[in-house]
Every structure is written in C-alpha cells, then in structure tokens.
Amino acid sequence: MGAALLRALFAQSAVGLYVLDTRLRLLRAASLSGAGAAEHLVGRHFTDVYRCERPDREERLLREVLDTGASVYDHVIRGRLADTPGPDRSLVVSVHRLEQADGRVLGLLATVVDVDEREKERVRAACLAAVRTKVGTSLDIATTCEALAEAVVPTFADLAVVEVVDDVVRGSDPPPGPLGAAVPLRRAAVRGPDAEDRLDGLVAEMRRLPARTPHSLAASDLRARLVPIDDRTPWLDAAPDTARLVRATGAHSLIVVPLTLRGAVLGLVSLYRCRGTAPYEESDLPLALTAAAHAALSVDNARRYVRDHVIASAVQRRLLPQREGGGVAVETAHVLLPGRGSGSWFDTINLSGARTALVVGDVEGSGLRAAVVMGQLRTVIHALAGLDLEPDEVLARLAETAVRLAAEQAEPPPVGRGHTQPLTATCVYAVYDPLARTCTVARAGHPAPVLVTPDGTATALDVPEGPALFDTDGSPFAMAVLRLAEGSVLALFTGPLLSGDETADRVREALARPGRSVQDLCDDVVYGLPGEARAEGAVLLVARTGAVPDDRVAAWDLAHDRTTPGIARTLVRDRLDGWNLDEETSEATELIVSELITNAIRYGAPPLRLRLILDRTLTCEVHDSSRVSPHLRHARTVDEGGRGLFIVSRLAAHWGVRYGAEGKTLWTEQEIPDASAAGPLPPAHKHG
Numbered sequence: 159m160g161a162a163l164l165r166a167l168f169a170q171s172a173v174g175l176y177v178l179d180t181r182l183r184l185l186r187a188a189s190l191s192g193a194g195a196a197e198h199l200v201g202r203h204f205t206d207v208y209r210c211e212r213p214d215r216e217e218r219l220l221r222e223v224l225d226t227g228a229s230v231y232d233h234v235i236r237g238r239l240a241d242t243p244g245p246d247r248s249l250v251v252s253v254h255r256l257e258q259a260d261g262r263v264l265g266l267l268a269t270v271v272d273v274d275e276r277e278k279e280r281v282r283a284a285c286l287a288a289v290r291t292k293v294g295t296s297l298d299i300a301t302t303c304e305a306l307a308e309a310v311v312p313t314f315a316d317l318a319v320v321e322v323v324d325d326v327v328r329g330s331d332p333p334p335g336p337l338g339a340a341v342p343l344r345r346a347a348v349r350g351p352d353a354e355d356r357l358d359g360l361v362a363e364m365r366r367l368p369a370r371t372p373h374s375l376a377a378s379d380l381r382a383r384l385v386p387i388d389d390r391t392p393w394l395d396a397a398p399d400t401a402r403l404v405r406a407t408g409a410h411s412l413i414v415v416p417l418t419l420r421g422a423v424l425g426l427v428s429l430y431r432c433r434g435t436a437p438y439e440e441s442d443l444p445l446a447l448t449a450a451a452h453a454a455l456s457v458d459n460a461r462r463y464v465r466d467h468v469i470a471s472a473v474q475r476r477l478l479p480q481r482e483g484g485g486v487a488v489e490t491a492h493v494l495l496p497g498r499g500s501g502s503w504f505d506t507i508n509l510s511g512a513r514t515a516l517v518v519g520d521v522e523g524s525g526l527r528a529a530v531v532m533g534q535l536r537t538v539i540h541a542l543a544g545l546d547l548e549p550d551e552v553l554a555r556l557a558e559t560a561v562r563l564a565a566e567q568a569e570p571p572p573v574g575r576g577h578t579q580p581l582t583a584t585c586v587y588a589v590y591d592p593l594a595r596t597c598t599v600a601r602a603g604h605p606a607p608v609l610v611t612p613d614g615t616a617t618a619l620d621v622p623e624g625p626a627l628f629d630t631d632g633s634p635f636a637m638a639v640l641r642l643a644e645g646s647v648l649a650l651f652t653g654p655l656l657s658g659d660e661t662a663d664r665v666r667e668a669l670a671r672p673g674r675s676v677q678d679l680c681d682d683v684v685y686g687l688p689g690e691a692r693a694e695g696a697v698l699l700v701a702r703t704g705a706v707p708d709d710r711v712a713a714w715d716l717a718h719d720r721t722t723p724g725i726a727r728t729l730v731r732d733r734l735d736g737w738n739l740d741e742e743t744s745e746a747t748e749l750i751v752s753e754l755i756t757n758a759i760r761y762g763a764p765p766l767r768l769r770l771i772l773d774r775t776l777t778c779e780v781h782d783s784s785r786v787s788p789h790l791r792h793a794r795t796v797d798e799g800g801r802g803l804f805i806v807s808r809l810a811a812h813w814g815v816r817y818g819a820e821g822k823t824l825w826t827e828q829e830i831p832d833a834s835a836a837g838p839l840p841p842a843h844k845h846g
Contacts, residue, residue, distance in 0.1 A: 174270030177256070178204055180263060182220055204268065210237035211246065220253060223266060229254045234273075245436040248277035282445045285314040289449045294456035297463040299327055303346035306427065306453045314445065315429035317350035317407050322417070322425035322457065324364065329465030332422040332458070337377035342366055343425060350407060350432075368396045372414045373426055380423070382415040382447055384438050387430075408433035413442065415450040419458050427453065470529040471496065477533040478503055487592030487704040488514045491676040493684055495655075495696045501528030501583070502652045502697040503536050507543045510816060510825040511779060512592055512706050512771050515543050518650040518699050519585035519604070519627075531581060534563060535627070539587070546816035549587045549600035550637040553624060556585065557602060557635075560627040583627040586650055590642070592706050593771075597648065600637035602627050608666060609640070610647040616666040647679065648701045655687070655696040669700070676700045710772040716755065718764035723752045726768055730778075737772055743830055746809045747778060753806050754780040754824050761786060763821070775811065775827040783821035 168175060168188045175188035176199075184207060187199045204220065205213040216235060223230055230253045236246045250271045256264040288309040296302055303320040311318050321343040326332050333341055345363045367374040371393045372383040387394070387410050394401040403409070409430035417424040427450050431437055478494070490506045501521025509515055517539055521528045538559050542552045564581050584604035590597045599607060599619060603626025610616045622636035642648075649669055668682040679700050712733045716722045727748045734744040751768065758766055762782030771777040788803055806813055810826035817823075 174268075174272075176204065176207075176268045176270070178220070178266040178268060180224060180265055182217065182266070185265065207240060208235075208237045208249075208270070209240050209246075210235050216251075220266060220268075223253045223255055224263060227255045227257075234277075247272055247274035249273065278441070281313050282442070285310055286445055286448060288313070289452055293449075293453050294459070297460045299457055299460040299464065300346050302453070302456045302460050303425075304349070306449065306456075307347040307349035310429060310449060311349045314442075315413075316432040316435055317403075317409060317430040318347070319345060319403075319428040319430075320347040320425065320453075321365075321428075322346045323423065326424050326457070326461050327464075329461055329468045332419070332424045332461070334421055335377070335380045335416075335418065335423045337367070337416075337423040339366060339369060339374065346425070350430075365399060367426075371397045371400070372412065373397070373400075373428065376414045376416045377423060377426060380416050380418050380421075382413065382443055382450075384440065384443060385412045385414070386410065386437060387412055404430075411435075411437035413438050413446045415446050417450055417454040417457060419454045424454055424457050424461070466525050470524065470526045473526060473529040474501075474503075474532065477529065477536060479505060487512055487706045488590055488701050489676050489704065490514075490516070490699065490701045491680050492700070493680040493698045495684065495698075501532040502695060503532050504650070504697045504699045505536060505539060506699070506701070507540065508774075509543060509589065510546060510777060510812075510814060510827065511823075512773055512777065514590050514592075514701070516588045516590065516648065516650055516699060516701055517585065518652060518697055519583060520652040520697070522582040531563070531583065535560065535583060535585070539585075544814070546814055548637065549589055549598050550624075550635040552587050553585060553600050553602045553635045557625070557627050557629070561630060564628045581628040584653070585627060586621075588648065588650065590648070590701070590703055592704060593711065595641055595644070595703075595705070597640045597642050597703070598637055599640065600624065600635050602635065603629070605651065605653055608649040608651075608669060609642070610649070610666075610669045612643055612645040612672065614670045614672050616670040642703050644703060644705050646703045647676070648703065649679075649683075650699045650701075652697045655683075655698060676702050706771065706773070711769065713767065713769040716766045716768055718759060718762075718766050720759065722759060722766065723755045726751050726755050729768070730770065733770055739776070740831060743776065743828060746828060747776065750778055750806050750809050750826050750828075751780070753803070754778065754826070757788060757803065757824070758782040758784075761788065772830075776830050777825060777827050778810075779823050779825045781821060781823040785817060785822055787815060787822070788824065 168186060173188075176184055177186040179185055182204050184199050184202055184204065187197075187207075199207050205217055208216075210216050212235075219230060219233065222228075230251070233251045233253070235249050235251055237249060238246050250273050252269045254267045256267055258264060289306065292305040292309045293302060294305075296305065299322060303322060307318040307320055323332055323337070324342045324344045327344055327346070342364050343366070345361055345365075348361050367377055372385045375381075376383050387404055394404065407430065409432045411431040413429045415427045415429075417427060427446070429438075429446060488506075492504050494502070494504075501523060503517075503519050505515070505517040507515040507517065519532070519535060519539075521532045521535070535556065538556055539552070542555055547555070560581070560583065567581065584602055586599065586601040586604040586607060588597055588599040588607065599621045601621055602624045604623075606618045606621045606623075608616055609619050619638065619640065621638045624635035625631040625633045647669060649665075651665075655665065664686040665683050668686045669679055671679065671682065674682070680698055683698055712729075714726070714729055716726060730748055730751050731744060734747060739747075747770075755766070755768065758780050762784040765783060767779075767781040769779040769781075771779070803813075806826060809828070811829045812827040813825065815822055815824055
C-alpha cells in the first residue's frame with residue numbers, strides 16, 4: 159500500500175512535489191505542471207530547478223528547516239521552473255523535514271503550488287478596493303487624479319499617467335466623443351515608484367494627442383487599448399513625449415483607457431508596466447475599465463464643483479465693491495483671498511459728516527447660494543447705512559432682515575428641492591468719525607477687529623459679541639466707542655484668516671509695522687499666512703485713520719432767532735469764497751443753509767449749530783436739540799409754506815437726518831466740480 163501510494167502521489171500530483179537530501183539536491187520529483195514524475199530533475203539543486211528572484215533567501219529558508227525541524231507553510235516566492243519559458247510566477251512553497259524513527263535527518267519534502275492566477279485576482283481586487291476607497295473623496299480635480307494614480311501604483315501598474323481635457327480642469331462641460339486632435343489635455347497626475355526624479359516636470363504639462371497612436375485611437379472610438387511596447391514599436395516615432403517616458407522607465411506594456419461619461423470625454427488614463435514586471439493580459443482590461451469609470455464619475459463631480467465655484471466667485475466679485483472707498487480722513491485697502499467660501503464681503507461706505515463705515519461679513523458655505531445671500535445682506539447694509547443709524551441698530555435691523563430671508567428660503571419651492579442646510583452669517587460694522595476721532599464698533603458673531611496704534615502696538619478690540627445673523631436668539635447688540643489717535647490702523651477680517659493662535663500672532667505682527675502703506679500691510683498679512691489658512695478663502699480690510707484738515711471745516715454756534723438765516727447766509731458766502739467754490743455752488747448752498755436753519759428755528763429747539771465740511775462733496779449740517787423728525791412735503795400751489803425741504807432735496811445730491819444723544823442733525827451733500835480746487839486756508843473760526 160505504501161509503495162502504491164507513493165507511485166500514485168508522484169505520478170498524478172496536481173502540485174509540485176520534491177524530495178530533497180540534506181544537500182538540497184532532488185532525490186525524487188513530480189512536475190509542477192502535473193505531467194507526472196520529472197526524472198530529469200533528479201540530482202539538481204533546488205535553487206537550480208526553480209529560478210527564484212531571491213535564491214539566497216530561499217536556500218537559507220531550506221537550511222533553517224533542516225536545522226530546526228520547524229515546518230514552513232505557504233511561503234510565497236516569485237520564480238519559475240528553469241526549463242519553463244515565460245515570466246516569473248507567484249508560487250506557494252511548503253517545506254517539511256524528513257526523519258527516521260530514530261530521529262536521523264534524511265532530507266526535506268517540499269510542495270510547490272502555482273498561485274499566479276489567484277495572486278493576480280487578489281492584486282486586482284485590492285487595487286479595485288483602493289480605487290473605490292481613495293478616488294472620489296475630494297472635489298479637487300488634481301487631487302482626484304492623483305488619488306487614482308496612487309491607487310493603481312505599484313499594485314497594478316508601475317507607472318500611471320492621468321490626463322484631463324484642459325477645459326474640464328476649468329469647470330467647462332467636457333467635449334463629446336470622439337476627442338478632436340486640437341483639444342489640449344493637461345497631465346493632472348504622474349506616478350511611478352523609484353522614478354520620481356525622471357518624472358519631475360511632467361505634471362501640468364499640456365499636449366495634443368498625436369495621430370495614429372493608441373492614445374488618439376482610444377480617444378476617438380472610446381475603447382481601451384492593450385499594447386505591447388518595444389524598441390521597434392512604430393507609433394512611438396509619432397509621440398516623442400511618450401517615447402522619452404518609455405525609455406526613461408523601461409515600459410514594455412501599456413493599457414490606455416479613456417475617461418468617459420455619458421459619451422463625453424474627460425481625459426485619458428495610461429497604465430504602464432516596466433522592466434522586471436509581467437506584461438498586461440486581456441484579463442487585466444476589466445479592472446482598468448472599472449477603475450477608469452469610477453475615476454471619470456469622480457472627475458466629473460469635481461468638475462461640476464469647479465464650475466459652480468467659478469460661477470459663485472464671479473457673482474461674488476460683481477457683488478463686491480468695484481473701486482476702493484474711503485473718505486478724505488481714512489485710507490483703506492483690502493485683500494480678497496480666493497477659496498472654497500464665496501460668501502465673504504467687505505465695504506467702505508461714505509457717511510454724512512465725513513464719517514466712514516467699515517464693514518466685513520461672511521456667509522458660511524460655498525457656491526452660488528452663499529454668494530447670493532451675501533449680496534442680499536450687503537444691499538441691506540447699504541440701505542441701513544444711509545439711514546445714519548448707530549452700528550448696534552444697523553446690526554439689529556440686519557439680523558431681523560436675515561431672519562425673514564431664512565424663513566423664505568426654508569419654505570419648499572414649488573418645483574424641486576430646497577436648501578436643507580441652515581444659513582449662518584457673521585458681520586462686523588464700524589463707523590469712524592474723523593472730527594470726533596472716535597470709532598464705534600458692533601459685531602454679530604464676528605471676530606473682533608485688530609487695532610494697531612501709531613507706536614506699533616497691536617491688540618484685539620474689546621467689543622461685545624452679539625448673536626450671529628440668521629440666529630433666532632434675539633439677544634440685543636451692544637457697541638463699543640473707542641477714541642483713536644490719528645494714524646491708527648484698524649483691521650477687519652473674516653474668521654478663516656485667524657484660524658489658530660499662531661496665525662493670529664503672525665497677522666498682528668504683520669500689521670504692527672509703522673510706515674507701511676495700508677496695501678503693503680494687507681500683502682504682508684497674506685505673505686505670513688500658512689498655506690492651509692487660505693483653503694476657505696478670506697477677506698481682510700485695513701483702514702488707517704486720519705483727520706479732516708482744519709481748513710476744510712467751518713462751524714458756528716447760532717442764535718435761535720429770526721435774523722439767524724440772514725447771518726448764516728453771510729457766513730457761508732464768506733467761507734465758500736475762501737474755498738474758491740464756483741458761484742452756482744455758493745448760491746445753492748446759501749439757499750440750502752437758509753432753509754435748514756429756518757426749519758430748525760420754527761420746529762427745533764436751541765442750541766443751534768451750523769457746520770460746513772469740504773471733502774469730495776460739500777456737506778452742510780444744522781444741529782438742534784429737538785428730536786422731532788422733519789418730513790418732505792409736496793406743497794400745493796396755494797400753500798404759503800411747506801416747500802423748504804423740497805427745495806433742499808432738489809438742490810442737494812443727498813440729504814438726511816442723523817440722531818444723537820443731544821438731538822438731531824439735518825445734513826445735505828452737494829456735488830462740487832473739483833474739491834481739490836480749495837487751497838490751504840487758515841483754520842475756520844467759531845462765531846457765537
């Protein structure tokens with residue numbers, strides 16, 4: 159029975175079966191191919207029978223089993239029978255020591271199983287799992303392509319090149335197949351182990367597909383190609399870039415697959431196997447096709463995001479101020495950092511009395527929705543600023559409007575789906591008065607501004623934080639009134655700009671540099687930011703405070719008397735003549751001042767003050783202690799009065815009422831031909 163068992167085992171074994179002596183020479187063998195006993199192998203050393211990638215390691219393993227008697231199971235090697243042509247294969251070797259009953263060592267029994275196909279399937283499954291896990295986690299096209307190259311190298315390919323149609327990188331719709339020869343492609347990812355030095359500079363290169371190559375054919379009929387490569391491959395002459403890459407890496411086998419989705423071409427994936435690796439087989443094509451299909455969907459998702467981001471950024475840019483603001487007493491500059499967020503905004507709004515409102519806000523989120531909401535809030539801010547309200551009241555009314563907007567968006571639309579993510583926004587609103595040298599600040603869930611004094615000391619302002627916009631908390635807003643020295647720098651920004659204590663210190667350090675222009679300060683802040691701080695996008699608004707020159711302001715305390723309008727006209731005429739203003743402007747200003755003072759005497763209360771400010775416009779202000787609001791009336795033909803404010807509104811470009819703790823101020827603004835025409839004058843005197 160024992161002899162019959164041995165004959166059957168060695169004659170019909172489906173695995174390689176080898177008996178070795180103590181010098182690792184074959185005593186008996188059954189071929190791995192299953193053809194029965196292999197007598198011609200008897201007497202040869204095991205590492206001569208099997209050409210392994212690492213023969214020294216395999217011999218040490220066999221010696222160790224001889225010495226210790228510890229069997230080895232399922233040891234994977236790469237190699238092949240010496241007499242068998244073809245590439246190396248994956249083999250599983252198990253080794254056991256043979257002993258007599260008395261313990262004397264006779265040799266080894268080794269079994270060899272060809273698991274090449276099973277190993278290939280395992281590698282393909284692992285590669286496909288990596289593609290599904292890594293590709294598609296980002297909405298950045300370059301990152302998606304790099305993830306695809308990383309997933310297939312080195313398990314499935316030695317070298318991977320991912321090319322994307324250039325218009326797709328910019329978010330445009332992909333062209334329908336077939337891909338024209340004039341359409342440029344951009345290399346979005348190149349990956350190859352031990353070849354990075356030879357692949358430097360290939361990423362981001364542009365090229366057009368040369369005719370009569372596997373790449374152009376795959377882009378034409380949208381079918382994958384498996385192509386062997388050698389020195390005599392004819393199409394390499396038509397593709398010199400690919401030829402250089404092949405020579406540099408020793409590539410000998412290529413699979414090129416188009417990235418297609420719904421008949422449109424997004425790009426190409428080229429997978430190469432290089433020297434020392436088995437060439438591709440037809441059984442490898444399904445994996446390449448599946449990986450390319452998954453990558454194409456991920457690239458298209460990223461493209462759609464890029465397109466939406468481009469549209470949202472364009473809308474945001476058009477909704478933001480198109481020119482630098484600021485009055486004669488404040489110098490401003492800004493930086494808008496691009497990023498995923500498209501709801502950041504800033505504003506510099508000229509107010510009455512040479513004051514300037516500084517605004518920075520941020521709508522959380524990205525895309526067109528954030529940009530549209532930002533535009534709505536900015537419009538409301540402009541409307542409220544024109545009412546000359548205090549900053550806390552501006553934010554309170556802005557918050558009420560935001561709640562109404564949120565309620566409207568929460569209602570489901572008649573068709574399609576609405577936005578389920580709640581709206582969140584923050585805002586800071588500051589008003590600088592150069593005549594009083596004060597800055598009044600209020601904030602709604604927004605970071606506090608940073609103040610840099612003329613000596614370079616940078617601190618965050620102690621401003622009470624109110625609830626964020628779109629918050630239904632309903633808590634009141636508070637404001638802080640600060641006295642600023644001339645030459646102080648005020649910086650307003652969005653939250654992502656100061657993410658982290660280290661970044662905040664860098665921003666304060668960059669701002670605390672006396673003598674720099676405000677634009678240079680903005681740029682210095684950006685230069686000092688870490689790269690990750692700009693991913694969300696941010697806004698920085700910097701303002702340097704100044705003062706209105708004394709020769710551009712004239713103020714008088716006037717009696718609450720019927721003769722005062724005439725006196726005021728004389729004072730105004732003298733001052734405007736000193737400012738070299740034209741006759742038409744002077745006459746209109748006299749009439750405006752006369753009507754405002756007459757209105758204050760009739761309906762107001764003392765004390766009465768008149769002030770003129772020459773800036774880009776000519777401002778007239780009449781203050782009295784009454785808080786009764788004047789109204790513009792349209793008098794009838796037979797009415798004897800009621801035309802004062804109507805006349806004022808016709809003569810002035812803008813007019814309004816500003817309320818304070820001590821009463822109200824009626825103001826007008828007139829456009830003047832050239833504000834710079836007024837030369838330096840002695841300081842204006844106050845008249846009682």
